[in-house]
Amino acid sequence: MSFQQTRNKAQLEITAAPKTGVWLLVIGIIFIGATLRAPLTSIGPLVASIRDSLGISNTVTGTLTTVPLLAFAVLSPFAPKLSRRFGIEVVLLASLVMLTVGILLRSFAGVGALFAGTILLGLSIAVCNVLLPSLIKQKFPGRIGIMTGVYAVSMNLCGAIASGLSTPISSSMGLGWKGALGCWGILSFIALLFWIPQMRTRLQSARKVSLEQQTKSVSLWRSRLAWKVTLYMGLQSLIFYTVIAWLPVILQEQGLSSSSAGWMLSLMQFAVLPFTFIVPILAGYMKNQRILVAITALLFMAGILGVLYGGTTLIPLWVIMIGIGAGVAFSLAMMFFSLRTHNTHQAAELSGMAQSFGYLLAAVGPTLFGLLHDAAHSWTIPLLMLIVASIFIFIFGMGAGKNEYVTTD
Numbered sequence: 001m002s003f004q005q006t007r008n009k010a011q012l013e014i015t016a017a018p019k020t021g022v023w024l025l026v027i028g029i030i031f032i033g034a035t036l037r038a039p040l041t042s043i044g045p046l047v048a049s050i051r052d053s054l055g056i057s058n059t060v061t062g063t064l065t066t067v068p069l070l071a072f073a074v075l076s077p078f079a080p081k082l083s084r085r086f087g088i089e090v091v092l093l094a095s096l097v098m099l100t101v102g103i104l105l106r107s108f109a110g111v112g113a114l115f116a117g118t119i120l121l122g123l124s125i126a127v128c129n130v131l132l133p134s135l136i137k138q139k140f141p142g143r144i145g146i147m148t149g150v151y152a153v154s155m156n157l158c159g160a161i162a163s164g165l166s167t168p169i170s171s172s173m174g175l176g177w178k179g180a181l182g183c184w185g186i187l188s189f190i191a192l193l194f195w196i197p198q199m200r201t202r203l204q205s206a207r208k209v210s211l212e213q214q215t216k217s218v219s220l221w222r223s224r225l226a227w228k229v230t231l232y233m234g235l236q237s238l239i240f241y242t243v244i245a246w247l248p249v250i251l252q253e254q255g256l257s258s259s260s261a262g263w264m265l266s267l268m269q270f271a272v273l274p275f276t277f278i279v280p281i282l283a284g285y286m287k288n289q290r291i292l293v294a295i296t297a298l299l300f301m302a303g304i305l306g307v308l309y310g311g312t313t314l315i316p317l318w319v320i321m322i323g324i325g326a327g328v329a330f331s332l333a334m335m336f337f338s339l340r341t342h343n344t345h346q347a348a349e350l351s352g353m354a355q356s357f358g359y360l361l362a363a364v365g366p367t368l369f370g371l372l373h374d375a376a377h378s379w380t381i382p383l384l385m386l387i388v389a390s391i392f393i394f395i396f397g398m399g400a401g402k403n404e405y406v407t408t409d
Contacts, residue, residue: 031191033151037159045166049177071122072359079130080348089198096192099124107182133337134348145284149277160269228399229336234358235393236329238365245366271323279331293397299325300390308383
């Protein structure tokens with residue numbers, strides 16, 4: 001069966017499916033997307049409280065944001081194999097259970113429980129990160145752009161909300177840092193409840209995957225196109241997580257108050273939102289995505305140079321430009337997993353490869369940025385490092401944006 005025949009058959013199956021089942025699937029995807037950033041972004045504003053409560057050092061506390069990224073890098077390549085063995089729906093359900101347990105576990109007393117829960121939720125989010133693009137390609141082959149936009153907006157919106165609500169939940173509501181972190185288990189539990197009905201479709205999905213496995217396989221690790229997508233994913237992750245970690249500190253040293261610097265970080269995250277919805281739709285209709293890649297690189301470079309040389313008056317503009325660049329870059333990376341592959345299995349494999357290497361780069365980025373600052377005693381060289389990363393985003397993105405498939409390498 002050809003790729004086009006498989007796609008047409010899948011579209012007919014989606015059309016023929018009961019509307020209630022389709023809407024439950026859409027809602028389930030939205031809630032899963034909502035759980036992928038909130039457990040991570042909620043911890044940043046609470047770092048000082050966690051450190052003082054448990055009596056741990058700044059170094060140990062700082063690893064709480066690095067550990068999940070390392071978990072992403074370790075498990076991402078294995079997620080496609082789990083989906084082939086047990087089915088995407090079952091693996092996602094198990095991941096949601098593990099995510100809920102991890103969120104609750106890290107809210108228990110003790111450093112051991114904090115890190116054990118963090119590792120557990122990091123592994124769970126890694127699986128969901130990899131398999132959601134593959135699931136969308138399988139279930140909505142004619143609406144990949146729209147559905148990618150829907151789950152990306154859900155993920156980034158809840159991530160931004162979690163950053164803003166952590167401190168009020170901890171202090172104003174009197175729940176402390178444990179309650180502020182643990183409350184996000186409610187969100188993952190709701191996602192779990194909405195996902196349970198998808199177990200009815202697991203046999204049908206297993207048959208589709210079995211057919212795909214009969215097609216000629218390709219080693220993505222030897223594919224030039226797969227490496228272009230992977231490096232694009234990794235570099236945009238490096239810039240995003242480095243800026244998330246260091247932007248408030250940079251802005252404070254430029255004269256902004258702690259509160260104002262925090263609001264600039266929130267502004268950047270909210271600037272991401274409309275573009276994570278619009279860009280996937282545009283990308284799905286375009287013959288190639290190179291113009292979007294060029295826009296991404298230009299926005300990153302202009303925003304970073306503005307922070308470095310532009311003074312404090314236009315900081316909101318520079319921050320918004322970085323946020324828009326991050327939104328376009330992330331959305332394109334998610335779309336490349338579907339647009340550059342023929343079937344669900346290949347999409348999962350490419351997603352696993354790109355996110356494994358990508359989040360490894362993301363984990364290195366903030367640390368390298370800090371080391372460069374300590375060595376140079378200024379922010380100039382570290383920020384120029386991000387400019388270099390933006391240039392490479394353009395180079396690898398132009399290759400990833402070309403209208404071809406990984407099997408053509």
